[in-house]
Amino acid sequence: MPDELKPPSAASQLLSWIRDPHLPQILGDMSEEYGERARSLGAAAARRWYWREAIRNAGVLVWRKGIAGSAFIAFLAVLTTNILFAIMAEIVWHMWTEAMMWKSQYRPLLYRQSWGMGWPMGFVFEILCAPLVGLAVGHVFGIAAPERAKHVRIAAGVIWMVSIACFTLWLFGGLQSLSQLQIPAFALHVKRLLWLEFVSRELVSAGAFFIGAGVALRRRKEASPLSAS
Amino acid sequence: MELDRMLGGFEHLLLLTVLRLDERAYGVSIRKEILERAGKDVAIGAIYTALDRLGKKGFVESWLGEPTTERGGRAKRFYRVTSAGRAALVETDRAIKNVSKGLKLAEGGSRA
Numbered sequence: 001m002p003d004e005l006k007p008p009s010a011a012s013q014l015l016s017w018i019r020d021p022h023l024p025q026i027l028g029d030m031s032e033e034y035g036e037r038a039r040s041l042g043a044a045a046a047r048r049w050y051w052r053e054a055i056r057n058a059g060v061l062v063w064r065k066g067i068a069g070s071a072f073i074a075f076l077a078v079l080t081t082n083i084l085f086a087i088m089a090e091i092v093w094h095m096w097t098e099a100m101m102w103k104s105q106y107r108p109l110l111y112r113q114s115w116g117m118g119w120p121m122g123f124v125f126e127i128l129c130a131p132l133v134g135l136a137v138g139h140v141f142g143i144a145a146p147e148r149a150k151h152v153r154i155a156a157g158v159i160w161m162v163s164i165a166c167f168t169l170w171l172f173g174g175l176q177s178l179s180q181l182q183i184p185a186f187a188l189h190v191k192r193l194l195w196l197e198f199v200s201r202e203l204v205s206a207g208a209f210f211i212g213a214g215v216a217l218r219r220r221k222e223a224s225p226l227s228a229s
Numbered sequence: 230m231e232l233d234r235m236l237g238g239f240e241h242l243l244l245l246t247v248l249r250l251d252e253r254a255y256g257v258s259i260r261k262e263i264l265e266r267a268g269k270d271v272a273i274g275a276i277y278t279a280l281d282r283l284g285k286k287g288f289v290e291s292w293l294g295e296p297t298t299e300r301g302g303r304a305k306r307f308y309r310v311t312s313a314g315r316a317a318l319v320e321t322d323r324a325i326k327n328v329s330k331g332l333k334l335a336e337g338g339s340r341a
Contacts, residue, residue, distance in 0.1 A: 006301075025304075025306045026277060027301065028303030028304065029273050029305075033257055057273055060274035
């Protein structure tokens, strides 16, 4: 086979990472269509098509075939919640410090600190915003994975609890170095605040996610014609 | 009517396409036929996922062809509709006709 009729191997590799019983047929079909397109439209257009199809098929296989189990989807959900919350927090803290601290001589110090707006305000912000993000992400994942919404809710709950447990262990183990700096009172203070902030935010997010995914699940059941039977 | 013999929208389209292609139904030919006749650009992965589901229900059966160089040495998997698949098509068609009987589907009214 001439080189221009060979599909991009990196795109094929992307698909072959997904263990699917139909993978040889899918790659064979794509190679066949790639050859046809390369002859009629040119190698560049065929390559673009092949990459697009590889990415599209990878998504289809991961999502629809259930190769990515509920735990993986739940992990993505938890990760999405935390990333969205971090972005949101960064924007709000930036706006807050710009608006309130611009005169302060300590502004450079306060600017990038999560406690820049003062610890009670920061805590209120976490408690108010975390459920909004959790609810929205839960709802979207409940709609996107309706068949497994129930399992995703349970798996996400477990992942959140494991995450909180790991963080707690890290905090009590990892921050020991601060205690060794002969400022144990400060270390204890930081530990308490960090723990309270993280645990409350994650618990509230987890609860909101659970409700958000549950609302999507209930709406789907109500909309289903079989729900009446 | 048995509910497990009812076909979903995409399954219905796919089964009709496999029936139309007769013994020539495999990934590429099915994809092209759906694109040509229904105007839907379906991912090959979605076709195999649905065919897998139809196979488990006993509506299609498959067999492997010979490997070819244009497919990078990979064999085609051909599909054909079984008698259970034909019965499911008939039942689904009948159900759709019954439900849509007397309805004016074009915009402007719900009854003919």
